[in-house]
Amino acid sequence: MNHKRALAGLVLVALLVLAGCSSVLGPDPVDKRALAENETYEWGSDANASINVTGGEYEAVYEINNRSQFAVHSRDGLGREGPLAISALKFRYPDGTVVGAASPALNATNQEKRTVISLPARNGKLAFSASAQGKRFATQTFVTGTYEVTIPKGMRVAYTPLARVSPGDYRTTRTDTGRVQIRWPDVQSNAVIVRYYLQRDLYLFAAGAAVLVVVALVGALYYLRQIRELERRREQAGPDVDTGEDGPGL
Missing domain, CATH: 2.60.40 (Immunoglobulin-like)
Structure with missing residues (x-):
C-alpha cells in the first residue's frame, strides 16, 4: 500500500511539473x-x-x-x-x-x-x-x-x-x-x-477581384446565349401539338 501511495505521489508531482506549475x-x-x-x-x-x-x-x-x-x-x-x-x-x-x-x-x-x-x-x-x-x-x-x-x-x-x-x-x-x-x-x-498589408497587396487583390468579375461576366453571357439559343430553336419547331387530348365526354 505504501508503494502505491508513493507511486501516486510521484505521478502527481510529474503532472504538476509537466503542466508548468511553478509552485x-x-x-x-x-x-x-x-x-x-x-x-x-x-x-x-x-x-x-x-x-x-x-x-x-x-x-x-x-x-x-x-x-x-x-x-x-x-x-x-x-x-x-x-x-x-x-x-x-x-x-x-x-x-x-x-x-x-x-x-x-x-x-x-x-x-x-x-x-x-x-x-x-x-x-x-x-x-x-x-x-x-x-x-x-x-x-x-x-x-x-x-x-x-x-x-x-x-x-x-x-x-x-x-x-x-x-x-x-x-x-x-x-x-x-x-x-x-x-x-x-x-x-x-x-x-x-x-x-496589415503591403501597398502592392492591394493592387494584387484588386487585380484578382477584377479577374473574378470578368470571369463571372463571361460565364453569365455564355449561359444567356445558351438560353436564347434554346428559345430560338423552340420557336423554329413551332407550337406543340397535343395529339392525345381526350374527346368530349370521355
Whole structure:
C-alpha cells in the first residue's frame, strides 16, 4: 500500500511539473543574455503603451504607475496562455535615468503562465522587445489607457478585406518617416490586434477581384446565349401539338 501511495505521489508531482506549475520547483529564470541585449527605445511618447513593430519583432514601452511588478503573457491560436519571451529589458526612471537587466533591481522570471518583471521603482517606464509574426501584430493589454502601434514601413490598414484593427475606436496618422501609426484613446479590451498589408497587396487583390468579375461576366453571357439559343430553336419547331387530348365526354 505504501508503494502505491508513493507511486501516486510521484505521478502527481510529474503532472504538476509537466503542466508548468511553478509552485513545485519555483520560478523559472528568463534567459539573462536575452534580457541584457541592447535596444534603443523611444521614450518620448505620451501613450500608456507605445509599440513599434519593425517586422519580425516589436519594441514595447509601458507607463508604470505605482507598481512593483509587471506581469506579461502571450496567447496562442488556441487561446492558451503562457510566458512571453522578452529581450532587451530596460527601465526608465522619472528623472530620465535608464537601467537595463544588469541592474539587480530589474529582473524577470517565468511563473506559471506569466512572465513577471520585478521593477526597480514604482513609477517610470518599462521597455522590452518580443517577436512578431508576419503581417500581423497582437498583444494582450497589460495596461489600460492610451495605446499606439506603429506598423512596419510600407504597410497599410486602410481596407478591411486585407486589414483588421481591433478594438475599433482608433485613428491613424503618418510618422515623419512615412509609417502608419494607429492610436486608441482608451483601450479597455483584453487584446490589441492589427493585421496589415503591403501597398502592392492591394493592387494584387484588386487585380484578382477584377479577374473574378470578368470571369463571372463571361460565364453569365455564355449561359444567356445558351438560353436564347434554346428559345430560338423552340420557336423554329413551332407550337406543340397535343395529339392525345381526350374527346368530349370521355
